[in-house]
Amino acid sequence: MRVSDNMRYYSTIKNMNSLQEGYNALLEKLASQKKINRPSDDPTGMMKVLNGRQTLASLDQYRGNIEQGTAWIRMTDTALSGILDLLSIIGSAVDHYDMEDMATQQIYAGQVRDTRDQILSLANSQLNGNHLFAGSLVGTEPFSAAPHEAGVEGGMGARNAYTGTLVPDGVYMGASNKTYVVRMTEGGTVGTASYRISQDGGKTWGAPSDAWSGGDTILLPDDLTLTFDAGDVGENDVFYVKAYAEGYYKGDDQSLSLPIGAGNLAAYSTPGSEAFAGLFETLTALITAMEGHDAAEVEAQRANVAAARERIELAASLCSTKQLRLEMAGDSLSRLDKQVTDIVANAENADVTALGMLLSMKEIALKSTYALAGGLGQNSILNFLK
């Protein structure tokens, strides 16, 4: 084969470029400590890294949720334990009540009243401004010192187009608190505009309707009504009616939950309606009986106090179960986190030792090529011509 002069030069230049390209690639990996510096370095590896990062971000969020839920549960548990301690004091007062004289019974009555106030305070405990026992209505103080009648409260969205007044009405006979929401599906004049009603605060909606009673009133379930002034309503205007059952509780029955894994929601709150059902009614009746020196009634309330205590113990027990579930989920997430971190690291991080070896090999090859290039043209027939 004939070998022209240019063939030597082309070949040397190509080899040098190729070696320098490889050398630079190794330097880049060593400097970044990563074997993937751009998607094309390893497209599949890059996808692994991105999926891994996404999983790690989710795991981080789940762990944050678990911390938040755990703090809530611990606080709840502390409050429930405190209430159980206070109920022991009340139980002791009930036990000794009929053996004491009237003055001492009065002292017991005062003691129970003070203890009831402490229980009320604990039942209204907050964490970061959120009430622990209000169900999902964390902004509402769940328990009041005095019982309230069944009743309704109305309100509307602050950015409604409707500017008139709103009058909710009716006697609420339900057993638990509810929030009804009316949303205008079309704007228009009061009495003609169409709307939908939700019975669960706005989560789910009934069928659209344009039925108005008396031209200005919307009939709500449970015989409640909502009356408007004459005027116009806007599309998506929101009106609501909070209906309270008779008693001490103003929260709802919903339990709060947070995701602690893909598709895995964990409930972490304890609604007061569940843990403290009948507690304040019992305590009020007990105080009344004690203050009235009605030993028989005091004795009659002993079973109610015991029942209330059982419900609180059950709630405390459920707290422990919830906490255990969160701890187990947390442990599982930590293990998963380590595995995913390893996968991402394996896909992304460079083996510095191996890279160092390869760099040394490239350097030797480069030096050889430079030596070869420096000698190009030195061996020629020209050296032998006179």
Added chain:
Amino acid sequence: MAISGLLNTAKDALLSHQLAIDVTGSNIANVNTPGYARQRAVFQSLGTIDVRGQVFQIGVDVTGVERIYDSYLEAQIVGQHQLVGYHETRASFLANVETIFDESGSGGLADLLNRFWGDWQDLSANPDGQVQRAALLSTAQSLAAMFRNMSSGLKTLIGNAEQEISSTVTKINSIVSAIGDLNRRVVETGGVEGDANLMLDNRTELLKSLAGLVDISIVESGDGSVKVFLSDGSLLVDGVMTKSLALAPSGQDPTLSDIVFADKTDEPVTGAATKGKLGALIEVRDRDIPRYLAELDALAAGIVNEVNTIHRAGFDRYRNTGIDFFTPVTQAAYMQVSAEVSGDVNRMAASATVMGDGENALALAGLGEKGVLSGGMATFGEYYTSIVGRVGQDVSDVNWSVTHQNNVMERLTNMRESVSGVSVDEEMIRLIQYQLGYNAAGKLCSVVDEMLQTLMGIIR
């Protein structure tokens, strides 16, 4: 044979070897000239004498200067230029696309998406929190800006490809015109090989340059000229006749151009450019980048639609129903947080009820893990990851093709060099060879001169 005839023979030998040395000198001078095909003087004995019935050849002449080349190899190199031009140009553009989708570090779209869903989850834990709302707004605005920037980057690349198409067409026209001119000169010089060889070398180089720009096929005519066709059979050069390409607004997208012949602007020949630089530019402008852009748009539109749908189902801090969180758009280029939400973070509908819970924020956070795109099979994050993976794979593939095609080109170039390239060693030996012939012819002159002197002395 007369003595004077012998002098003529010596003269012919001197001139022939001098010409051969000229040719060798030309080879040495052009040792580094791209596209130069080495030449060789073709010696042929000249004239005959009849001696006792036997015919002997006497004298010498250089009947031509042969251009040593392999037409099949040259055709292969022209074809290879089309592939190298195509892959190198595509690689260059896709490398720019890759920088837009570079997620090797943090701070890319993937990170922002993770933060966006995380911020919704943070808000769900504290639905009234102003800090959480402000953080979410900031992340959402960064996310939208990132989508806009990526879309803008891709559109800029389409604009760059369009500009390069224009300059490439101009270059093609210039080369086509030069080939036509060389065709004319090759035909005019006819059999005068020395002159023609230079033009043939130049024309071959121009054909290679043209092949690097657009896929062509070449047919050599009997008169030495070439015909050049586009891949669809359209004639670009026919002897001295050449046709110019031009650009006309595309029927599908008037902001882009179709390639047409200057004398027939209503019939696009864009589809004829499938290789070479022009083919690559059309590929990246009309297919590669629009595909990435469409996928980015689908991702942006999916996020906008899903977030808005859930957001509208919730309640804001004013106890009003949610509004669109993002301005409803279908293209990443226009993605932005709605003016109402940007102007008042309390318009964020974190609650599923009017009572101010955080369940709607939780539902929005859950979107990050919900299969929405690719027929409900891919989450937004997975869909984006697949785009990045595809870009990386495309760049990796085209880089591999560049390496492969350059290797093939190197091999073909070496084969061509082996046939047509100049070897200084070889030329120096030829130089010695021709110098020796020249010296011998000179000596012949001297001997004939002496013979003439002797003869003249006898006469005196």
